[in-house]
Amino acid sequence: MKKIIKYVLLDLLRNRIIIAFTVFLAVISFSVFNLEDNPSKGILSLLNLVLIIVPLVSIVFSTIYVYNAAEFIELLVSQPLRRVNIWLSIFTGLASSMCVAFLVGCGLPVLIYAPTDVGLMMTAMGLLLTIVFVSIALLASVLTRDKAKGIGVAILLWFYFTLIFDGIVLFLLFQFMDYPMEKPMVVFSCLNPVDLARILILLKLDISALMGATSAIFSNFFGNQWGMAATVLIMIAWAFTPLWWSVRKFNRKDL
């Protein structure tokens, strides 16, 4: 297993797209911090990068990689290796190389220019989101045999998590405006890793505003230590549930 991880990782770190992604993140992050005289405004600009671009690249790139590695995977499967190990090695390689790309491209500038609570939280959330979306990508690619269809599903999932889901929630919040929606809202946010990450960053960024009208849910659930731990646990669950499911699928898959 170690050998496969090593191979996948080395292959990925030399991959031109990964290098380009790292450079792209670094250029944007450094220019954002250099353009704004106020680092907290730079953080705000990077927020969209972390919540939108990072998941998109993670999910699309991972899906394409798995499809392109189909022959390599077939070769590995023909060897006396357990399928679980093969699949987990590919996941580990993908997730760690994407994390390295994010850390170098985005985490480093943040730690240099804005080593605050917000910056640290944003870096942590970027890493978690990367892992979550790599794992979702593996599920998407194991579910469909057709490459084009698989990439389509991956992009659709990204679109769902970043935009459609929030649109539906906003619609529901206005439809049920007359009812107490605080508790359902907590449940809604747990259904979307992007929302969870955003809320955790908001707690550091906009605490003054959040202590306003909706203080009850925020301070009771997300605000305290246990709530925060629970949120991070749910994020980790979001990373491993799709992975576990994809492992099961891969085990039975007729290649």
Added chain:
Amino acid sequence: MLISLVVFTITAHAKTWIVRPATPLQKLQEAINNAMPGDTIIVEHGVYREPTIVVNKPLYIKGVGCPVLDGQKKNEIMVIKSSHVVIEGFSVQHSGYSGYNDIAAIRIVNSRNVTIRNNKLDDTFFGIYSQHAVSCTIANNELRSNAINEVTSANGIHCWKSDSMQIMNNTITGHRDGIYFEFVTHSTIKNNVSTGNVRYGLHFMFSNDDAYVGNQFRNNGAGVAVMFSKGVTMVQNIFFENWGSAAYGILLKEISDSRIQHNRFVRNTTGIYMEGTNRINVTQNVFYNNGWALKIQASCNDNTITQNNFQANSFDVATNGTLVLNTFNSNYWDKYEGYDLNHDGVGDVPYRPVSVYAMIAERNPVTMMLFRSFIASLLDKAEKTIPGFIPENLKDDQPRMKAFK
């Protein structure tokens, strides 16, 4: 010269009484009864447990080595019923508590030119209470109490129907309202620190022509409330970390002809909340890192908001209607995205400080959970291009490109 002569004769004849435990003169009240107007009473270090001490003649009463006046949680500790009294250097503690009487540690009644300075008040119901007082000075006192809720606690410095009061350099913490004014005119509140009070750091009603200068209001239950007054000057104050759904840096209700200048509003849920205010100038203030920098209700009229810095606030301005009768001009908004072609430091396109998400959150507070999401920024961008939901006239026609120093 006549005055100085009179002062000289008074000081020449003034006698000094020394109160000390375990001596014939060990009660402060006894010394006051024996003294003649204009005398000095020195109270030495020790604990004095007496019934309410009544000061009924002009005296200079000074504590040496911080003598303790203890109310034993039963009674009011000191009542001043004469003008020209100076109380200095005492530690006043454990006043009584009452649900129907206003029991105070030190009460000034119907007097002029009373000075209360350098005292420490601890565990008191009302701290320093003045009624019908004129030209009194309350300075350098440290007031501390342990209020738990609004019902069982009382105010630190409480002034009622007074005039020309000077309240300076006091520290007030753990009371209901730090400083409370009702029907107080021509007074100055300067360089006080009011923190961690259960309700308001400063609360005043029906008090005209007062000035608030260089005070610090931090972490109070509901910030500062200013109501039903006119001619109020608030300059160089700091409003810091007043958090909660009903907490404001300043709550302005029915205020007119006033000035708010050079203040700093940092990390409050709402910086300034205005309701039914008229002709207020809000100039040269800094709003930094607040939830809402300014909430200005449609009932406000003729207010001018100019030359302020709005930086790193979640929302700059929120309002509850489309009617705008106030002027926003020449402010610096860090969210401004316009350009300045002629480089005169003034943006060429107007800035609309009300974001559509502020309006949405105003109507449906739970939507704050979706704040800064992709869909929220899409809504904001769409609304900026074609305004339909936000008040069309609430705009700054000359937004600054650089922050004011």
